[in-house]
Amino acid sequence: MISLTELKEEVLQQAQLAKIASKQVGTATAEQKNRALLAMAEKLWARREAIFAANHLDVEEARATGQSESRIDRLILHEKRLKDMMEGLRQVSVLPDPVGEVVESFTRADGLRIERVRVPIGVIAMVYESRPNVTADAAGLALKTGNAVILRGGKEALRTNRELVAALREGLAGSGLSAEAIQFINRTERDSVDILIQARGLVDLAIPRGGAGLIGRVVQHAQVPVIETGVGNCHVFVDAKADLGMATEVILNAKTQRPSVCNAMETLLVHEAVGPAWMRQIVEQLQKRGVEIRGCEQTRSWLEQGAEGGNATILPAGEEDWADEFLDLVLAIKVVKTLDEAIEHIDRYGTKHSEAIVTDDVQAAETFLRRVDAAAVYHNASTRFTDGFEYGFGAEIGISTQKLHARGPMGLRELTSYKYIGRGTGQVRS
Amino acid sequence: MISLTELKEEVLQQAQLAKIASKQVGTATAEQKNRALLAMAEKLWARREAIFAANHLDVEEARATGQSESRIDRLILHEKRLKDMMEGLRQVSVLPDPVGEVVESFTRADGLRIERVRVPIGVIAMVYESRPNVTADAAGLALKTGNAVILRGGKEALRTNRELVAALREGLAGSGLSAEAIQFINRTERDSVDILIQARGLVDLAIPRGGAGLIGRVVQHAQVPVIETGVGNCHVFVDAKADLGMATEVILNAKTQRPSVCNAMETLLVHEAVGPAWMRQIVEQLQKRGVEIRGCEQTRSWLEQGAEGGNATILPAGEEDWADEFLDLVLAIKVVKTLDEAIEHIDRYGTKHSEAIVTDDVQAAETFLRRVDAAAVYHNASTRFTDGFEYGFGAEIGISTQKLHARGPMGLRELTSYKYIGRGTGQVRS
Numbered sequence: 011m012i013s014l015t016e017l018k019e020e021v022l023q024q025a026q027l028a029k030i031a032s033k034q035v036g037t038a039t040a041e042q043k044n045r046a047l048l049a050m051a052e053k054l055w056a057r058r059e060a061i062f063a064a065n066h067l068d069v070e071e072a073r074a075t076g077q078s079e080s081r082i083d084r085l086i087l088h089e090k091r092l093k094d095m096m097e098g099l100r101q102v103s104v105l106p107d108p109v110g111e112v113v114e115s116f117t118r119a120d121g122l123r124i125e126r127v128r129v130p131i132g133v134i135a136m137v138y139e140s141r142p143n144v145t146a147d148a149a150g151l152a153l154k155t156g157n158a159v160i161l162r163g164g165k166e167a168l169r170t171n172r173e174l175v176a177a178l179r180e181g182l183a184g185s186g187l188s189a190e191a192i193q194f195i196n197r198t199e200r201d202s203v204d205i206l207i208q209a210r211g212l213v214d215l216a217i218p219r220g221g222a223g224l225i226g227r228v229v230q231h232a233q234v235p236v237i238e239t240g241v242g243n244c245h246v247f248v249d250a251k252a253d254l255g256m257a258t259e260v261i262l263n264a265k266t267q268r269p270s271v272c273n274a275m276e277t278l279l280v281h282e283a284v285g286p287a288w289m290r291q292i293v294e295q296l297q298k299r300g301v302e303i304r305g306c307e308q309t310r311s312w313l314e315q316g317a318e319g320g321n322a323t324i325l326p327a328g329e330e331d332w333a334d335e336f337l338d339l340v341l342a343i344k345v346v347k348t349l350d351e352a353i354e355h356i357d358r359y360g361t362k363h364s365e366a367i368v369t370d371d372v373q374a375a376e377t378f379l380r381r382v383d384a385a386a387v388y389h390n391a392s393t394r395f396t397d398g399f400e401y402g403f404g405a406e407i408g409i410s411t412q413k414l415h416a417r418g419p420m421g422l423r424e425l426t427s428y429k430y431i432g433r434g435t436g437q438v439r440s
Numbered sequence: 441m442i443s444l445t446e447l448k449e450e451v452l453q454q455a456q457l458a459k460i461a462s463k464q465v466g467t468a469t470a471e472q473k474n475r476a477l478l479a480m481a482e483k484l485w486a487r488r489e490a491i492f493a494a495n496h497l498d499v500e501e502a503r504a505t506g507q508s509e510s511r512i513d514r515l516i517l518h519e520k521r522l523k524d525m526m527e528g529l530r531q532v533s534v535l536p537d538p539v540g541e542v543v544e545s546f547t548r549a550d551g552l553r554i555e556r557v558r559v560p561i562g563v564i565a566m567v568y569e570s571r572p573n574v575t576a577d578a579a580g581l582a583l584k585t586g587n588a589v590i591l592r593g594g595k596e597a598l599r600t601n602r603e604l605v606a607a608l609r610e611g612l613a614g615s616g617l618s619a620e621a622i623q624f625i626n627r628t629e630r631d632s633v634d635i636l637i638q639a640r641g642l643v644d645l646a647i648p649r650g651g652a653g654l655i656g657r658v659v660q661h662a663q664v665p666v667i668e669t670g671v672g673n674c675h676v677f678v679d680a681k682a683d684l685g686m687a688t689e690v691i692l693n694a695k696t697q698r699p700s701v702c703n704a705m706e707t708l709l710v711h712e713a714v715g716p717a718w719m720r721q722i723v724e725q726l727q728k729r730g731v732e733i734r735g736c737e738q739t740r741s742w743l744e745q746g747a748e749g750g751n752a753t754i755l756p757a758g759e760e761d762w763a764d765e766f767l768d769l770v771l772a773i774k775v776v777k778t779l780d781e782a783i784e785h786i787d788r789y790g791t792k793h794s795e796a797i798v799t800d801d802v803q804a805a806e807t808f809l810r811r812v813d814a815a816a817v818y819h820n821a822s823t824r825f826t827d828g829f830e831y832g833f834g835a836e837i838g839i840s841t842q843k844l845h846a847r848g849p850m851g852l853r854e855l856t857s858y859k860y861i862g863r864g865t866g867q868v869r870s
Contacts (some may be wrong), residue, residue: 018458037810116832122821124831169773189734205462210659214843229640233660233845256866262866379861380467383562385741391864396541399862400869402546413561413644414665415845415859427843430831431809434821436686438693 021205024193025160025212028133031190032158036130040067040107042435043153048101050181052097057177058092064169065142070168084141085166095174098405102150105404108422122437128426130156132214135206137228139220145174145319149192153182155425156386157231158191160213162206164220165198172196207232212227219408222335237416239408242272242363243335246250247352247378249369250283256390257368258292263392264366266299268336272409273364273396275409275422277332277342279352286312293343295323301339304331307343332359342345350376353381360384362411385411385418387416390408444631452634454623455590455642458563461620466560470537470619473583477533478831480583480611481526484576487607493573494599509527514571517594525576525604528835535834538852539586552794552867557866558856560586562644564638567658568652569594575604578647579622581837583612585855588621590643592636594650595628635660649838652765659796667846671839672702672793673765674823677782677800677808680713686820687798688722693822694796696729700767702839703794703826707762709782714743717809723754723773732768734761738775744766754766762789779804783811789798790814815848816839 012020032224037042054061065087072082108128115125119187134157136148145161152159163171172194179189206229207216216236218228225238246264248257264275280289293303304327305313313324331342332355348350354367366388368380375389386396396418398406401420410416416424442450484491495517501510538558545555564587566578575591582589589835593601602624609619625632637646646666648658655668669713670724676694678687694705710719719742723733734757735743743754760774776782786795795810796818805819816826826848827835833851840846846854 033811035480101504118830118832121499122825124825129813205658206529230663235665237844253866259866259868265867306452322683379863381463383559386860386862388862389864391862391867392869394869395552395554395862397868400548402548412665417857418860427842427847430816430826432816432821432825433805434816434819436683436689437821437825438689439697439822440826 012197012199015200017197017199018205021195021202022209022212022216024195025133025206025209027156027190028160028193029212031188032130032132034173034188035153035157035158035191036109036132038156041182042185043107043156044103046153046182046185046187047099047150048061050146050150053177053181053184054092054096054099054174057173057180058089059347060172061170061177064173068167068169070430077166081166082141087142087170091143095143098143098147099150102154102405105154105422107154108426113428119438120437124430124432126428128423128431131159131425131427133160133212134425135160135162135213135216136408137162137203137207137216137218137224139224140166142167142170144175144219145171146178147218148177148407149178150418151405151422151425153187153191155422157425158193160193160195160206162195162203163274165234166306167196167398168196186346200274203228204231207234207236210234211402217408222277223287228398235415237410237414237420238412239337239410240272240421241361241411242274242409243333243359243361244273244278244364244366245277245279245352245356245360246275246344246366246368247279247375248281249349249367249371250281251371252281252284252368252373253370254284254288258295260366260368260392261292261389262295262299264394265296265301265341266339267392267394269339271394272335272337273393275393276334276336277359279355280309280343280345281349281352282308282345282347286315288316289313296341296436299339301341304342306344309343312345335361343359349377353378356382356384363409364396366391366393384415385409442627442629447627447629447631448635450627451625451632452642453637453643454625455563455639458588458590458623459618459642462560462562464618465588465621466562466586468540468586469782470539470644472615472617473586474533475539475690476583476612476615476617479530479581479615480576480608481529483607483611483614484529484604486672487603487713490612491517491522491600491603491607492499494603498597498599502573507596511570511596513671515600517572517600528573528577529580532584535568535584537851538856543858548867550867551646552862552864554860556858558852559859561857562857563588563590564855565592565643565664565867566649567592567633567637567646567648567654568598569654572597572600572604574607574649575601576846578837579605579608581835581852581855583617583621584835585630585852587855589761590625590636592625592633596775598626598628599741601724607852618682630654632678633658634661637664639815640664644728645840663777665826665845667838667840667844667850668842669840669850670702671765671841672704672839673763673789673791673792674703674794675709675786675796676705676796676823677709677776677786677795679779679797679801679804680709680711681801681804682714682798683800684714684718684782685847686690688725690796690798690820690822692725692729694824695726695771696769697733697822699749701824702765704766704767705771705823706764706766707774710739710773710775711779712738712775712777717746717775719743726771729769731771734770734772736774739773742775765791777808783808788810788812793839794818794826796821796823812833816838
């Protein structure tokens, strides 16, 4: 056990090293950074034996302590997943460098020329849970954008992350950049997170990535700026004038194509004018794909009317079902009387992630798109599109559900800040 | 005295009202909002007697409790200042409405069209000190950008602000928008600030405006996103190859044109190659304008060499002089051996606001502009230009010294967020 004082000293020293290294990577050329990204990928492969051995120990411990299979699955690192990580780093290396981009410029009447230029944020603290791929992703994206990164992963993946970081740092150092630009908090004490996210003057941004519990704790204790990511209680609303064939396609995609991700649908809202016949069809289709349904009273009554056995027995949906992000093959269904009621339901239970309406009524669609307050709103399309790769950003560090700085998918651009650069010939203010 | 429970209930109820009203002003047309801004200006004039009477009481109390003259001056509201407030609202009314602007758009290969559109932030909490003009400025800028605002001004200005807000709300309501979009915390308890800045889900952004103490407290206690503004410990660096005539002009402007503002220079850094002769000249010029000088050892020794009496007696500069934002006719001067030393000094003591270099050496200038980490960096120009009006934004709610969301002068655009709007024809993700 380490004392709180020692822990604080250790973490702050790492933050200090990151701060110093951020000056170097912040002014590195695109070529230097891209070379380093390729070297980092190579070192992951070169050190794969040590990485897999460490991962094996992590997985064994997770099994021994009775972790769930889905958690263990997220933790496991095999050759394919390591290659995906390496491929991710290589993909980032070929993206354009956002640092130094002149976003806008103007010349004052007195001749002073002012440019707004993209610059790195500085030091980014990533606080995340068990998936080890975040380690390589975050290190790569931070480096590409000229930032230093401090990685604080989940305790289940400690050994794996330690080996991954050793490889990444070796790659960085081998290409002439400071290995200190990637810091790893080699501690499992929860206090290490608090120290990190309260290190004003050293840490410029904290990004929590994980479940609602982790994100809530970080937001509550942070004294440095935070970008909240990822909790998605997403809805699809089938309007009175929906093309019901299209609605079926969108719903099946939003719910079942990959139910464990944040942009999957969790609650289906159906206008009452749609009626019981289609409701029975869509529920049947969902159930065929293994989806468990929890319905409002109207939904259940409609299903009972047409029941010849099975699907009348769906569970009633309660408050927690409207609020929960299931991340699983579970769907809550609510019948609403009006577009307004749908929007109000989303307003109350949504997490400002991704929301969709299916309708042929353009006015209803525009009302929905304007009034629903979320990072991404869709008309006649699946919520599953909210993703940095689908948006063509070429990379993604997370999906922001807050309104400051970055909203929705965060790519390279969202990991930068800007500064104003004024070039004059002696101008003074009158 | 109000109990903490009652205070909490009262403040959160106001935040709730602001949240509801934010939906209305957030979707109001530019015409509606502009009409309301003009009505708000008119009502300030219509209710001027009540406003001046309230201000008179505030000023009397400030005098009775022994407040400093500069504080009392900031508090005083006379006809000219009220007219300036009204003019500010009118100027904001003619600026283009940023809400609804399509910032970028792209169409995917599958035909799904995605636009990034500016939207209001929602509910903004302004926490500020004694100057009552912030009340009208913040209300006007928030309304123009479709946001609701919760105003929590300094306790010295409580009566004045209460009357100003009554007029502003009357103007808002008279033009058909909800008066609840402007909330005023009619309480002086410091707890009211904490309740406000911890109201997650109701308050979307807190902007503290005032001294370092106020800003520090808000950052430490906030659980909602914060934008730090305004503390400016700004430097001018006179390089070895500076045009010394130009340097003199820039320095006199940066220090004396308006010493009480955040973009005024607080420390002058001089390359040692510049030498004692010019140092004696600039100090003489500054002293003539009433500037008190605090120098490093080299500065004092140079001044002593040439002293025929007076200016050798300058005070030595200590740690606190390098760190302080004097906001007054006081200047710290340090001689540095290299450009690196100047940059390191700024890095250590600066507040990331505005920094300038005077030099004819383009390479030195570019190094300075690239390496100095501040919202605005200048080559051969005064630090005083960092200002929303000087940048042509037409308005300013403050100057951000942090790197997230907004950096430097914050105009209308910086009071908005964005959302992605996808319009499809049934696209699903494969």
